[in-house]
Each structure stands twice: as C-alpha cells, then as structure tokens.
Amino acid sequence: MKKIEHIGIAVKDLQAANELYAKLLQTESYKTEKVKSEGVETSFFKTGESKIELLAATSEDSAVAKFIAKRGEGIHHIAFEVDDIKAEMKRLKAEGFELISKRPKKGADNKLVAFLHPKSANGVLVELCEEIKDGEEYIPIGDEVWEDL
Ligand SMILES: CC[C@H](C(=O)O)C(=O)SCCNC(=O)CCNC(=O)[C@H](O)C(C)(C)COP(=O)(O)OP(=O)(O)OC[C@H]1O[C@@H](n2cnc3c(N)ncnc32)[C@H](O)[C@@H]1OP(=O)(O)O
Numbered sequence: 001m002k003k004i005e006h007i008g009i010a011v012k013d014l015q016a017a018n019e020l021y022a023k024l025l026q027t028e029s030y031k032t033e034k035v036k037s038e039g040v041e042t043s044f045f046k047t048g049e050s051k052i053e054l055l056a057a058t059s060e061d062s063a064v065a066k067f068i069a070k071r072g073e074g075i076h077h078i079a080f081e082v083d084d085i086k087a088e089m090k091r092l093k094a095e096g097f098e099l100i101s102k103r104p105k106k107g108a109d110n111k112l113v114a115f116l117h118p119k120s121a122n123g124v125l126v127e128l129c130e131e132i133k134d135g136e137e138y139i140p141i142g143d144e145v146w147e148d149l
C-alpha cells in the first residue's frame with residue numbers, strides 16, 4: 001500500500017457538506033463526479049498527500065444509501081493507493097481477506113477500484129485504488145482473466 005489515497009465520508013446533502021468541508025479544510029472541492037455503477041455522486045478535496053471524498057447516494061439501493069439508512073452520516077471507507085491492483089487483490093485474497101468483487105471497477109477520479117469486506121478488516125470498509133495511467137483505457141475484462149484471483 002503506497003499511501004492513504006482518500007477517506008470516504010457518506011453525506012445526505014452533497015451541497016451542504018461541500019460548503020462545510022470547504023470551511024473546515026479552507027480549500028474548495030476540486031471536482032465532483034457521479035459514479036453511476038455505484039449510485040453515488042462524489043466530491044473531492046485535496047488534503048496534503050491524501051484527499052477527502054464526500055459521497056452522496058444517487059439511488060435508493062446504493063451502498064451509501066444503505067449505509068446512511070443504517071448508520072447515519074459518517075466515515076464510510078478508507079482508500080489506499082496501490083501500484084498494481086490485480087497483484088494486490090491476489091495477495092490479499094491469499095492472505096484471507098474477502099474481496100467484495102472479483103475484479104476491479106472503474107471508480108471516480110480516474111481510478112480502478114476494488115473493495116475488501118469490512119468483516120475482513122476489523123469493521124473497516126477498505127478500498128484499493130490504482131491510478132489509470134495516461135492513455136490507458138480500462139476495458140472491463142472477462143472473468144476468465146481474473147479467474148485466478
Ligand atoms: C467507486 C466510486 C468511489 C471511489 O472512491 O472511486 C467510491 O468509493 S464508491 C463507495 C461506495 N461503494 C461501496 O461501498 C462498494 C463496496 N461496498 C459494498 O459492497 C457494500 O456496502 C458492503 C458489502 C460493504 C455492505 O453491503 P451489505 O448489502 O452487506 O450491507 P449491510 O448493511 O448488510 O452490511 C453488512 C455488514 O457490513 C457492515 N457495513 C456495511 N457498510 C459498511 C462500511 N462502509 N463500513 C463498515 N461496515 C460496514 C454493516 O454494518 C453490516 O454489519 P453487521 O455487523 O452485520 O450489521
């Protein structure tokens with residue numbers, strides 16, 4: 001794991017949370033981005049080497065909507081930057097961590113992402129993220145490529 005890439009915070013009202021975190025961090029959000037596959041709208045703030053990722057649900061059945069319904073607003077996940085997400089997924093699987101999905105997905109902020117189940121990490125939802133290199137296009141690869149994960 002290279003560094004903490006971001007801390008994800010689940011919020012009910014993205015606009016209000018944006019204003020609050022801009023005051024708190026004395027910096028404006030540098031991007032907002034919807035991730036349809038995750039049913040979220042995200043807003044990012046740079047905090048030194050890491051970021052804050054605010055997450056608001058855009059669909060009732062999204063993970064963030066379920067989280068807020070059950071636990072209210074708050075810290076949702078911690079994301080670590082990795083150089084090679086496939087290798088890291090294989091390593092962690094071999095170490096006994098539960099991968100929520102078998103292969104990475106296209107996340108926000110130009111990343112490939114994968115998640116470990118909270119029960120594998122003392123109740124913390126862990127996200128792995130790898131920067132999609134310039135010029136590379138992430139084409140969802142068939143399961144056969146990830147079979148060995
Ligand atoms: C990808 C875009 C963006 C990015 O950075 O690029 C994002 O970060 S998107 C973030 C939103 N997407 C996800 O979180 C995807 C991964 N999450 C999931 O697949 C689910 O949320 C999952 C599997 C963690 C839980 O879903 P489930 O349907 O099982 O919900 P339950 O409420 O039944 O939860 C089971 C169990 O886990 C506990 N839980 C749920 N969410 C969290 C959490 N964020 N942190 C810690 N623990 C969590 C929940 O309380 C249940 O525990 P229990 O003791 O059984 O009550």
Ligand SMILES: [Co+2]
Binds near residue numbers: 006008053077079127
């Ligand atoms: Co995230």
